[in-house]
Every structure is written in C-alpha cells, then in structure tokens.
Amino acid sequence: MLFFRKNNLYFFLIFSFIANISIAFAKLDVSIKQIKLEKAQDKIVINLEQSSVLSPKIIELLERGIPIAFNLKIKLIKENKFWFDKVIKQDSFIYQIKYHSLIKIFEVIDIHGNKKNFEEKKEAIKFLLDNKEITIDNYNILKNTILKIWVELDKNRLPKAIQVDVFNKSWDIQSNIIFYDMSRL
Amino acid sequence: MKYLITTFAVVGLGFLILLAQSLANTNIVSNDTFIILLVISSSFVLSLFLLIIFQVFKLLQSVRKEITGSKLTLRLVIAFGMMVLIPVSIVYLVSVNFLTKSIESWFDVRVESALEGGLTLGQKTIDILIDDIELKGKSIAYAISNQSYEKRENILIDLREKFSISRAVLYKTDGSISALSQSNPNINSSTLDLEDIQRVKSGYFGRIEETEDKNLILKAFIPVFYNEKIQKTDLTVAEEILVLSQPVPESISNIAISVESVFEEYQQLRYSRNSLKIIYTLTLTIVLMLAILTSVAISFVISRRFTRPLSLLSEATNQIAKGNYKKIIPEIGKDELGTLVRSFNTMTYQLDTATKNSKKNRKRLEDARAFLDATLTNLATAIVVIDKKNKIKLYNKSAANLLGFKASNMVDENLTDAIKDLKKFDAVIRFIDEAQEKNNKTLYSTKEISIGLQNEEKTLILKLSSLLESSGKSYILVLEDISTIAKAQRQIAWGEIARRLAHEIKNPLTPIQLSAERVQNRIVNKLNKTDKDLLNKSTSIIIKQVDALKLMVNEFAEYARSPKIVRKTIDIIELLDEISYLYSDQHFEIKKNYPKNRRSIKIDENKFRQVLINIFDNSKAALKNVKNPKVSITLKFDRNLIRLKFEDNGIGIPKEIIDKIYEPYVTSKKAGTGLGLAIVYKIIEEHSGIIEIKNTKPSGVCIIITLPVEDHKIG
Incomplete structure (x- = not known):
C-alpha cells in the first residue's frame, strides 16, 4: 500500500508537527488547515484545525435549515509491503451545525457532544471549524503505525433523497487526507 | 423453468419493496444498503433478461429445427409479450411524466413564498414578543x-x-x-x-x-x-x-415551530428534487423492466403449457405414422385438451392391440409357411406344383435334385424347360400330359416307371392330383423314389430262391455223388481198359460237378441264411492287416492308409472277415493282366462312423451290371456264382452300414463301406 500512500501528502515532525496546507487545498469544499501532534506520556494528542471557511454550497444548505455534519475520521494503519495494510485502530468524531430559522440561531454541536448557540453565522462556523483535540491512548502499541486523518461530509444526515442518489457525486465531500508516520513522533 | 421464474419474480419483488422503502425518510435502509439493493435489483433484472434471451434463443432454434409446437409457442409468446409490453409501457411513461410533474409542482413559487411568509410571520411575532x-x-x-x-x-x-x-x-x-x-x-x-x-x-x-x-x-x-x-x-x-x-404562548409556539419544520422540510425537498426524480424514475424503470421481463418469462411458461399437449399430440401422431403405437401421452387436466389427449390415448391403445393381433397372426402364418417349406424341403419325396400350362408354382429340394433342374430357382418356369435332361424324364412329362388330358375335376393319377439316372436305374411312382385354387387349377406332382424298396424286395425274393434252391438241390446231390462212386468202385474192375477209363472219367466228372453244385448250394445257403450277427470288440486295423497279409504274396501291391489313432469297434469279426476276403478276391480277379496292379485301403474314423475305402486299378465292373451288382447271380467272372458281393451287401446291411460301389477313372473300382460303430480309443 506504499504506492497509494506515496501519492498523498506526508507531514513529519519529530516532536511537534504543524503544517499549513490551506493553500494547497483551497479549492476543496472542506479542507484540513493544520494538525498538531503532541506526545504526553503514553498518549498522543491531535489538534486539528480546519479551514475557517465553508464552501458557498454548504453555506446555502445550512441557511435553508439543513443540518451539516462533518465526520472526522482517524485510522492507525500497520503497513504491509505485499498485502493490504492492517487497520490497528480507527475512530470517528461527528460535529455539526444547524440553523434554526425561526429563532435565527446557529446551533453547533462539537465532537464531544457539547451544544452551543450562535446568533452570528461567522461565529458559529468559526466555532465549528475551530481546533479539535483528540486523544489517542496506548501510544506504545501504536508507535509503528501510520496515522491517517481526514474529514468528510456526513451524507447520512443529509436528506434521504440526496443520500440515495448514487449518480450525484457532488455531495461526496471529503477533505485532504493527512498521513503521519507515528514512529517519528 | 416456471419455478425459476417464480423465484426470480418473488425475490425481485422483495428487493423492489426494500428499494421503495429506502426512498422513504426512514432509517430502515441506509445509503449504502440502497446502493446494494439497487445493484441486486439491477442484477435480477439483468439475470431475468439473460434468462429470457436464452429462452428466446432456444425457441428460435426449435423453430429453425421445426420442432413441433415451437411456432405456436413463439406466436403465443409474442402475443402475450405485446399484451403486457404495450399497457405497461404506457403506464410507465404516464407514471414518469406524472411523477416528474408532481415533484415539480411541490416547488411552486407561491408555496415557497407562503412558507417563507409564514416563517417571517413567526419570526416577527417572536421579535414583537421579545x-x-x-x-x-x-x-x-x-x-x-x-x-x-x-x-x-x-x-x-x-x-x-x-x-x-x-x-x-x-x-x-x-x-x-x-x-x-x-x-x-x-x-x-x-x-x-x-x-x-x-x-x-x-x-x-x-x-x-x-x-x-x-x-x-x-x-x-x-x-x-x-x-x-x-x-x-x-x-x-x-x-x-x-x-x-x-x-x-403555546398556541403561537406550536404554529411557529410547525412552520419552521415545514419550511426546513421544504428546503430539504428542494435540494433533493433532482435526486428524487432520478431515484423514482430509476425505481420505476426497474419495476417496469421486472414487470415486463417477468410477464414475458411467464408468457413462456403459459405458452409452453398451452402448446405442450398439442406438441405431444403432434409428436405422438408422427410416431403412430411411423408405426410406433406405444406412445402414450401423459394426461393433462380435465379440460377439452385433456379429453382430446385421453381419446387419443384410447385410440392409440386400440391401434396397438389390433397391430399386435395382426402381427401375431402374420407370425403364425409365417411359421406355418416356414414349417411347410421346411417339411417340403426335407421331404425325400419329390413334389412339384404346376399350373395347367405346366408352369412351376412350387417345388422342393428333392424334386430339384431328382429332376435335375437347370437353376436354383425355377418357379414360374415351364416344367419341360426347367428339366436339364428332358429325355430321361420323357416318361414323367408324358404321364402329366396324359393325366391332364383326362380333365377330371378331381384328378388323381398314379403310375410306376423306371428311368436310368447317373448309372443307376431308378424306380419311381408318379402321382398327379389336381388342386382347385382361386387363381385357377393347379396340379401336384409327387415323384416317389422306390428304388431302395424295389431292391429290398428283390433281395427278399432272391433269398427265398436261394433258400429253396439249397433245400431242393442239396438233398439229391449226396445220393448222386455216392451212387457215382459206388458205380465206379463196383464196375471199374469188370471193364476193359477203354471202358474203365471212360467210366473213371465220367464218374470223376459227376463227382466234381456234384462238388461244384454243393459249393454253389452252400453259398446260396449262406446267402439265404437268416441274419444273425455276433458283435465283439475288435481292432479293425489288426483285422485289415491280417487279411491283407493273406494277399501279400499275390501279384498286386497293397497300400494302406490308416489314421494315427487306433480305435476298436464292435462288429461280427467272422462276417466282416468274409466281407474283406470277398473284396480282396474280386480285386485279385480284376487285377489280372493289369499293369502296376495295386489295391489301396483307406480307413477314416469320423465321430461314430468308420469309413473304409478299397480302391483298385483293375478292369472295373461292366456298366450293364453295376446297377444290379448286389443281386445274386450277377457277376462278370466266368467261374463266379455272383453271390460274393450279394453276401457282402447283406452283411453290411446287417451291421446297419452302407456300401457304395462305383467304377473309377481311368479304370478300377472303388468300394466305400460306412459303418456306425460304438467304439473307443485304443492305447
């Protein structure tokens, strides 16, 4: 799977890793701006920041009262040269924004399930895409793995017809995928 | 096939229901499941399509091969298919059009304005309340x-x-x-x-x-x-x-929330509009395809169900035309077709029974004919059936052999043309003509004739009887060879003569001989030399002639003696060697040809010795003044028969007497009594054997003796 991985972007830092990739993925509907990895004892803390803007298409959807949910996914992969890579651990975190048109409030639910209301759209989006902190336990058993992290639009929370319209790919929104070699941390 | 289609239809319907369910805003079917369902449903449609293509291909092949019922099936399939295709297609087009327009109608500007207005009203109300x-x-x-x-x-x-x-x-x-x-x-x-x-x-x-x-x-x-x-x-x-x-206030709150909810749903639908159209159209298309294909598939089953009894009937008719009456069609239902099938089966059964009876009768007739043919063929009596123009209608093997037919099949040939040597059978033809001339309705004529055939005179009894047939009058000519019977009768007559001769002549011979000897003894010393010599000479002649007569009478007595053989087991080769040794110092050479394995046989040794001596005597006589005289003896064992062949290169037997050579007093020798071969013949006959005597070329005689024996191997 090395071949596939080589076609994606890598970010390597020994202890602390920060990268700005917003320029490279400016054209994406949703993109990961930067991630920061910190090792604390046997834990890894991932701090992810998305691009602070959402595409007009998503904004339009949001303003019409359709909830927009994102799925932050992480996978820790054990690489195999001649066979499929083995997924050691995987997790997903959902966060969403919804506009209540009657009361003119933007409701944001973060990855931990905390709900917060905003009267201003900009503030709501900022809060939505702001830093997200994820903790991975048991670093010791995961240190020889590759971290794969990306964000995608959760189609399952969109209207049913959009979900089942297999011919319409415009809603298959996914961010850039970040790979990181955990052994270098 | 029908179970396959039913399964396809039911499973396909199940998937379609799930597919339709997935379009509802429920969590029963997820996004991923919908795609799987769509793929499965499409696969089902494709499978059904391929199944139908396969069926159509098979049907077209059947039509090309002109298999019975295939054309009717094709017509019915097309008819059923069209019956389904047209209405379903119309319904489909109307549905798609209706669906598209219905979806579009949801998004009327006025509706959207009203909803937005309602929402704004709610917002304003809340603003006022705030x-x-x-x-x-x-x-x-x-x-x-x-x-x-x-x-x-x-x-x-x-x-x-x-x-x-x-x-x-x-x-x-x-x-x-x-x-x-x-x-x-x-x-x-x-x-x-x-x-x-x-x-x-x-x-x-x-x-x-x-x-x-x-x-x-x-x-x-x-x-x-x-x-x-x-x-x-x-x-x-x-x-x-x-x-x-x-x-x-609750009244305001409920309405405002309701308006907001409807507005959101409306917006969701607005965004889903195109997707909805595509998905519904897709689902409808799959339904249409499934409906059409299932209907076409079912039309195959129905068509086959309709045409099957007709195909079976047609096939059965062909079989009956070919003579196979055992074709029974399985009964199908109780409708008119079922009645037709039952009636057909009854008819076939009756035909089969009638045919079987006819075959039985024909076989019986053929058997009887074959039996008659075999009987006629193996009958020793010659039989010829002729019509009034002497054209042969039927004859047996004996007739062909006796009359000497020119070819193997002489049916429909004229009898006079069929006989090779017509001159010899002139008496037969004359007999037929004479008999036919009588022209009696129930003709029956009989006559005994003698004709010379193959150096042998044959005695035949001719019988001609008429036979009235539908085709006209026919005659059955029966030629019975009674030569053997006649020969036996002659043998019996000669035996009687010999017995009387022996009795009548033998008695006075001894007194004559004694009287002559007494006259010689008593008178010879009283006569002068001249008379004495005359008397001696005369009495000697009388005595010698009486001895000769005695010898002849003894031989006649021997011939006339009633048959009584005493069998004992002997080695035939030993006997042959013993007799040939007696003649080994004669003027002719004896060649022996015996088989390697010796066998003992059960015969009367003395009488068989007499047979061999008679044969050697005859050869000895025949080989006088012959260059390189020789006698060859050949012995062969053949299962329960022995064949003993004597061949010499002597002067042979004159033609005039060869037919009567077994009769007494028939001889070519000046001093012979003519009883030798008659006795040989009798002894062989007593042993239930056959003796055959014939002249050989360029000269000589061949005697073949065939004896049935109970024997066993020696050594």
Missing part, C-alpha cells in the same frame, strides 16, 4: 433602580405579577442571584453565563431559547443601575442584571 418583554424588563429595571436596594425584591415580585412574567431574576455582576420571583416555585435557579454578563454590559438585549422539550422561552437581559442618591445605605454593588423569562 420587544415586549424587553420593554417590560426596562420598566421593572427602572422601577428597581429608583427605589432603595432593600425593596428590590418586593418591586420585582409586584411588577412580575403585574406584567404576568413567568420568571424574573436579579443577578449580581458575578452571575449569582440577587433576587428572584417566579410563578412556578419548582424551577431551579442557575447562575448567569459569563457571556451574557459581558454582553449586557453593552446594553440590554432579548432573545428566544428552545428548551429540551421543544418549548420556546423569551428572555430579556437588562442592566439595572442603582440610583445612589436614593439609597439609604452604601451600596457595594452599583449594578445588577435583570433577566426576565417568559414562555411563548
């Missing part, structure tokens, strides 16, 4: 700020009740509650959020909140600035925050 609560809040805040700090709670209670506010709380700037008044005492109080405290510092504000149980609550946040001049004591706080809470 303005109202803010105003009330300002009034309460003003009242509190212009009264002494101690009275703030009483004022709060009074004014809350006066303004019918659900809850009024006075918070300190650190967020803790300073004073509280609420209509429902069960509501727990909480501190004020820091964000709200910061915000209110820049001025009052109002907002609406949605509770967990979906109720709307209006809230107003108003800063309270205490007038220090009015205060009786020094204030530690110069400012507090008044928060009023008032639930939106």
Whole structure:
C-alpha cells in the first residue's frame, strides 16, 4: 500500500508537527488547515484545525435549515509491503451545525457532544471549524503505525433523497487526507 | 423453468419493496444498503433478461429445427409479450411524466413564498414578543433602580405579577442571584453565563431559547443601575442584571415551530428534487423492466403449457405414422385438451392391440409357411406344383435334385424347360400330359416307371392330383423314389430262391455223388481198359460237378441264411492287416492308409472277415493282366462312423451290371456264382452300414463301406 500512500501528502515532525496546507487545498469544499501532534506520556494528542471557511454550497444548505455534519475520521494503519495494510485502530468524531430559522440561531454541536448557540453565522462556523483535540491512548502499541486523518461530509444526515442518489457525486465531500508516520513522533 | 421464474419474480419483488422503502425518510435502509439493493435489483433484472434471451434463443432454434409446437409457442409468446409490453409501457411513461410533474409542482413559487411568509410571520411575532418583554424588563429595571436596594425584591415580585412574567431574576455582576420571583416555585435557579454578563454590559438585549422539550422561552437581559442618591445605605454593588423569562404562548409556539419544520422540510425537498426524480424514475424503470421481463418469462411458461399437449399430440401422431403405437401421452387436466389427449390415448391403445393381433397372426402364418417349406424341403419325396400350362408354382429340394433342374430357382418356369435332361424324364412329362388330358375335376393319377439316372436305374411312382385354387387349377406332382424298396424286395425274393434252391438241390446231390462212386468202385474192375477209363472219367466228372453244385448250394445257403450277427470288440486295423497279409504274396501291391489313432469297434469279426476276403478276391480277379496292379485301403474314423475305402486299378465292373451288382447271380467272372458281393451287401446291411460301389477313372473300382460303430480309443 506504499504506492497509494506515496501519492498523498506526508507531514513529519519529530516532536511537534504543524503544517499549513490551506493553500494547497483551497479549492476543496472542506479542507484540513493544520494538525498538531503532541506526545504526553503514553498518549498522543491531535489538534486539528480546519479551514475557517465553508464552501458557498454548504453555506446555502445550512441557511435553508439543513443540518451539516462533518465526520472526522482517524485510522492507525500497520503497513504491509505485499498485502493490504492492517487497520490497528480507527475512530470517528461527528460535529455539526444547524440553523434554526425561526429563532435565527446557529446551533453547533462539537465532537464531544457539547451544544452551543450562535446568533452570528461567522461565529458559529468559526466555532465549528475551530481546533479539535483528540486523544489517542496506548501510544506504545501504536508507535509503528501510520496515522491517517481526514474529514468528510456526513451524507447520512443529509436528506434521504440526496443520500440515495448514487449518480450525484457532488455531495461526496471529503477533505485532504493527512498521513503521519507515528514512529517519528 | 416456471419455478425459476417464480423465484426470480418473488425475490425481485422483495428487493423492489426494500428499494421503495429506502426512498422513504426512514432509517430502515441506509445509503449504502440502497446502493446494494439497487445493484441486486439491477442484477435480477439483468439475470431475468439473460434468462429470457436464452429462452428466446432456444425457441428460435426449435423453430429453425421445426420442432413441433415451437411456432405456436413463439406466436403465443409474442402475443402475450405485446399484451403486457404495450399497457405497461404506457403506464410507465404516464407514471414518469406524472411523477416528474408532481415533484415539480411541490416547488411552486407561491408555496415557497407562503412558507417563507409564514416563517417571517413567526419570526416577527417572536421579535414583537421579545420587544415586549424587553420593554417590560426596562420598566421593572427602572422601577428597581429608583427605589432603595432593600425593596428590590418586593418591586420585582409586584411588577412580575403585574406584567404576568413567568420568571424574573436579579443577578449580581458575578452571575449569582440577587433576587428572584417566579410563578412556578419548582424551577431551579442557575447562575448567569459569563457571556451574557459581558454582553449586557453593552446594553440590554432579548432573545428566544428552545428548551429540551421543544418549548420556546423569551428572555430579556437588562442592566439595572442603582440610583445612589436614593439609597439609604452604601451600596457595594452599583449594578445588577435583570433577566426576565417568559414562555411563548403555546398556541403561537406550536404554529411557529410547525412552520419552521415545514419550511426546513421544504428546503430539504428542494435540494433533493433532482435526486428524487432520478431515484423514482430509476425505481420505476426497474419495476417496469421486472414487470415486463417477468410477464414475458411467464408468457413462456403459459405458452409452453398451452402448446405442450398439442406438441405431444403432434409428436405422438408422427410416431403412430411411423408405426410406433406405444406412445402414450401423459394426461393433462380435465379440460377439452385433456379429453382430446385421453381419446387419443384410447385410440392409440386400440391401434396397438389390433397391430399386435395382426402381427401375431402374420407370425403364425409365417411359421406355418416356414414349417411347410421346411417339411417340403426335407421331404425325400419329390413334389412339384404346376399350373395347367405346366408352369412351376412350387417345388422342393428333392424334386430339384431328382429332376435335375437347370437353376436354383425355377418357379414360374415351364416344367419341360426347367428339366436339364428332358429325355430321361420323357416318361414323367408324358404321364402329366396324359393325366391332364383326362380333365377330371378331381384328378388323381398314379403310375410306376423306371428311368436310368447317373448309372443307376431308378424306380419311381408318379402321382398327379389336381388342386382347385382361386387363381385357377393347379396340379401336384409327387415323384416317389422306390428304388431302395424295389431292391429290398428283390433281395427278399432272391433269398427265398436261394433258400429253396439249397433245400431242393442239396438233398439229391449226396445220393448222386455216392451212387457215382459206388458205380465206379463196383464196375471199374469188370471193364476193359477203354471202358474203365471212360467210366473213371465220367464218374470223376459227376463227382466234381456234384462238388461244384454243393459249393454253389452252400453259398446260396449262406446267402439265404437268416441274419444273425455276433458283435465283439475288435481292432479293425489288426483285422485289415491280417487279411491283407493273406494277399501279400499275390501279384498286386497293397497300400494302406490308416489314421494315427487306433480305435476298436464292435462288429461280427467272422462276417466282416468274409466281407474283406470277398473284396480282396474280386480285386485279385480284376487285377489280372493289369499293369502296376495295386489295391489301396483307406480307413477314416469320423465321430461314430468308420469309413473304409478299397480302391483298385483293375478292369472295373461292366456298366450293364453295376446297377444290379448286389443281386445274386450277377457277376462278370466266368467261374463266379455272383453271390460274393450279394453276401457282402447283406452283411453290411446287417451291421446297419452302407456300401457304395462305383467304377473309377481311368479304370478300377472303388468300394466305400460306412459303418456306425460304438467304439473307443485304443492305447
């Protein structure tokens, strides 16, 4: 799977890793701006920041009262040269924004399930895409793995017809995928 | 096939139901499941399509091979297919059109405006309510700020009740509650959020909140600035925050939430419009394909069900035409086709029974004919059936052999043309002509004739009887060879003659011989020399002739003697060697040809010795004055027969007597009695054997003796 991985972007830092990739993925509907990895004892803390803007298409959807949910996914992969890579651990975190048109409030639910209301759209989006902190336990058993992290639009929370319209790919929104070699941390 | 189609249809229908369910806004079918269902349904349609293509291909092949019923099946399939295809296609087109238009009609501008208007109305109402609560809040805040700090709670209670506010709380700037008044005492109080405290510092504000149980609550946040001049004591706080809470009236709240909900759903639908059209059209297309293909597949089954009995009938008719009456069609249903099949089976059964009977009768006739043919063929009596023009209609092997037919098949040939040597059978033809001339209705003529055939004279009894047939009058000519019977009769007659001769002649011979000897003894001394010599000579002649007569009489007696053989087991080769040894010093050479394995046989040794001596004597006589005289003896064992062949190169037997050589007194020798071969013949006959004597070329005689023996190997 090395071949596939080589076609994606890598970010390597020994202890602390920060990268700005917003320029490279400016054209994406949703993109990961930067991630920061910190090792604390046997834990890894991932701090992810998305691009602070959402595409007009998503904004339009949001303003019409359709909830927009994102799925932050992480996978820790054990690489195999001649066979499929083995997924050691995987997790997903959902966060969403919804506009209540009657009361003119933007409701944001973060990855931990905390709900917060905003009267201003900009503030709501900022809060939505702001830093997200994820903790991975048991670093010791995961240190020889590759971290794969990306964000995608959760189609399952969109209207049913959009979900089942297999011919319409415009809603298959996914961010850039970040790979990181955990052994270098 | 029908089970396969039913399974396809049922499973396909199940998937279609699931597919339709997936379009509803439920969680029964997920996005991924929908795609799987879509793929499975499409696969089903494709499989069904391939199945039908296969069936059509098979059907067309059957039509090309002109298999019975295939054309009718094809016509029915086309008819059924068209019956389904046209209405279903119309329904499909109408449905798609209707669906598209229906979906479009949901998104009417007026509907959208109305919904937006409703939502705006709700928003405005809420805004008014917020303005109202803010105003009330300002009034309460003003009242509190212009009264002494101690009275703030009483004022709060009074004014809350006066303004019918659900809850009024006075918070300190650190967020803790300073004073509280609420209509429902069960509501727990909480501190004020820091964000709200910061915000209110820049001025009052109002907002609406949605509770967990979906109720709307209006809230107003108003800063309270205490007038220090009015205060009786020094204030530690110069400012507090008044928060009023008032639930939106239920009637307004429900309508507003409902409008919001409908508006959101409408927006969702608006975004799903194209997807909905595509998905519904796709589902309808799959339904259409499944319906059409299932119908076509079912039409195959129905067509085959209709045409099967007809095909079976047609096939059975062909089989009957080919003579196979055992074809029974399985009964199908109780309708008219079932009755037809039953009637056909009954007819076939009757035909089969009639054919079997006919075959039996024919076989019986053929057997009888074969039996008659075999009987006629193996019959020793010659039989020829002729018509009134002497044309042969039927004859047997014996007739062909006896009459010497020119070819193997002489049926339909004239009898005179069929006989090779017509001259010899002139007497037969004459007999037939004479008999036919009588022209009696029930003709029956018989005659005994003798004809010479193959150096042998044959005695035949001719019988001609007429036979009336549908085709005309026929005659049956029977030629019975009675030569053997005649020969036997002659043998018996000769035996009787010999016996009488022996009896009548032998008795006076001894007195004649004794008298002659007495005359010679008594008178010879009384006569002179001349008379004496004459007497001696005369009596000697009498005595010699009497001896000769005695010898002849003894031989006749021997011939006439009744047959009595005494069998004993002997080695035939030993006997042959013994007799040939007796003649080994004669003027002829003896050649022996014996088989390697010796066998003993059961015969009368003495009589067989007599046979061999007679044969050797005859050869000895025949080989006088012959160049390189020789006798060859050949012995062969053949199963239960021995064949003994004597061949010499002597003068042979004259033609005139060869037919009667076994009869007594038939001889070519001057001094022979003619009884030798007659006795040989008799002895061989007594041993149930056959003797055959014939002349050989260029000269000589061949005698073949065949004897049935019970024998066993020697050594």
